[in-house]
Amino acid sequence: MPTITLRLQLHNPTGAKQQMYQRMTEINTDFANWFLLHPEANKATSTIFKEFSDENFPSAVVNQTIREVKSQKKNQNAKTFRKIWCSFNNQNLKVERKSECYTVSFPALEKRVGVPVVAEPFQVAWLEKILNGNVKQGAGKLYQKKKKWYLAIPISWNVESSQDEKVMGIDLGLRYLAVASIGTNSLFFKGSQVANSRRRYSSRRRKLGQAKKLQAIKKSKDKESRWMKDQNHKISRQIINHALANGVGVIRMEDLTDIRNTAKSKRMDQGRNLHSWSFYQLKEFIKYKAEMVGIGFELVNPEYTSQTCKCGHQAKSNRSGLKFRCKECGHTCHADLNGAINIAKAISGLAA
Ligand SMILES: [Zn+2]
Numbered sequence: 048m049p050t051i052t053l054r055l056q057l058h059n060p061t062g063a064k065q066q067m068y069q070r071m072t073e074i075n076t077d078f079a080n081w082f083l084l085h086p087e088a089n090k091a092t093s094t095i096f097k098e099f100s101d102e103n104f105p106s107a108v109v110n111q112t113i114r115e116v117k118s119q120k121k122n123q124n125a126k127t128f129r130k131i132w133c134s135f136n137n138q139n140l141k142v143e144r145k146s147e148c149y150t151v152s153f154p155a156l157e158k159r160v161g162v163p164v165v166a167e168p169f170q171v172a173w174l175e176k177i178l179n180g181n182v183k184q185g186a187g188k189l190y191q192k193k194k195k196w197y198l199a200i201p202i203s204w205n206v207e208s209s210q211d212e213k214v215m216g217i218d219l220g221l222r223y224l225a226v227a228s229i230g231t232n233s234l235f236f237k238g239s240q241v242a243n244s245r246r247r248y249s250s251r252r253r254k255l256g257q258a259k260k261l262q263a264i265k266k267s268k269d270k271e272s273r274w275m276k277d278q279n280h281k282i283s284r285q286i287i288n289h290a291l292a293n294g295v296g297v298i299r300m301e302d303l304t305d306i307r308n309t310a311k312s313k314r315m316d317q318g319r320n321l322h323s324w325s326f327y328q329l330k331e332f333i334k335y336k337a338e339m340v341g342i343g344f345e346l347v348n349p350e351y352t353s354q355t356c357k358c359g360h361q362a363k364s365n366r367s368g369l370k371f372r373c374k375e376c377g378h379t380c381h382a383d384l385n386g387a388i389n390i391a392k393a394i395s396g397l398a399a
Pocket residue numbers: 356357358359360373374375376377378
């Protein structure tokens with residue numbers, strides 16, 4: 048299931064509220080460290096908090112923290128926690144809309160609080176989806192960054208066919224011919240070797256052209272396509288092997304059928320057009336090899352796959368060259384990897 052994390056800034060919390068959030072974080076962190084060493088941690092429920100303190104602390108948060116500590120313990124990466132922010136599951140964290148304003152309510156030290164959030168324009172559509180029940184809301188986290196308080200709420204949604212299958216997204220490009228991602232596990236195929244080889248072929252053909260050796264030019268072209276075809280076979284084989292080794296159920300790629308025809312996409316994807324036949328071939332190879340081994344193959348809409356951040360913010364300026372840097376949340380990533388991740392998530396939907 049594709050997931051993005053909405054980071055909602057709390058709107059002007061009062062000094063008292065901020066102190067309370069701070070205090071909650073401290074209690075929660077101390078409790079987590081105490082609980083980590085508890086001999087009967089495995090059987091614990093939220094009532095164990097009473098052993099730790101008399102403080103009136105929301106059991107919803109205790110439950111989340113117990114779960115978090117247990118899972119860290121299982122993965123054996125728990126030593127001491129420096130800070131454990133308070134989390135609330137979807138039953139305890141409610142997003143609401145009051146006329147034009149969005150609010151979030153959650154249990155705090157004395158009672159539930161309902162607080163307004165700053166809804167950035169790009170977040171409104173996601174908030175509406177939460178309100179309409181079109182997306183699934185995960186556990187929200189109350190945290191502080193640069194003196195501001197936020198709620199991070201992961202939301203996920205179903206993409207028709209393949210809810211529970213592991214998905215690999217593949218982004219095709221020039222500097223990296225292909226980037227395949229399964230979550231954060233990624234595989235890069237550099238394009239420089241192909242670019243060099245093509246340069247050699249074309250400079251040779253220029254010379255042949257000056258000498259009017261048409262037969263030789265044709266031969267060189269055929270040789271180049273055979274070489275490229277061989278490369279595409281090798282790349283697609285490695286991608287499928289990687290998918291098999293990682294238990295991938297579905298491979299997703301962009302639907303580039305229309306990209307040649309629209310002026311806008313030409314500007315966006317200059318260069319892709321130059322090599323469109325070899326990209327088309329690589330895509331076909333991946334598709335039939337996937338189908339041969341029983342891995343599903345789906346095409347997704349290519350809009351915004353390279354411009355969208357995991358926080359949901361979408362802007363052309365998020366991407367420059369090989370670098371993705373979100374103008375909204377500051378998240379950075381290799382641009383092609385970010386593209387591959389969004390393709391796997393089918394962020395603009397599956398192609399019809
Ligand atoms: Zn972002």
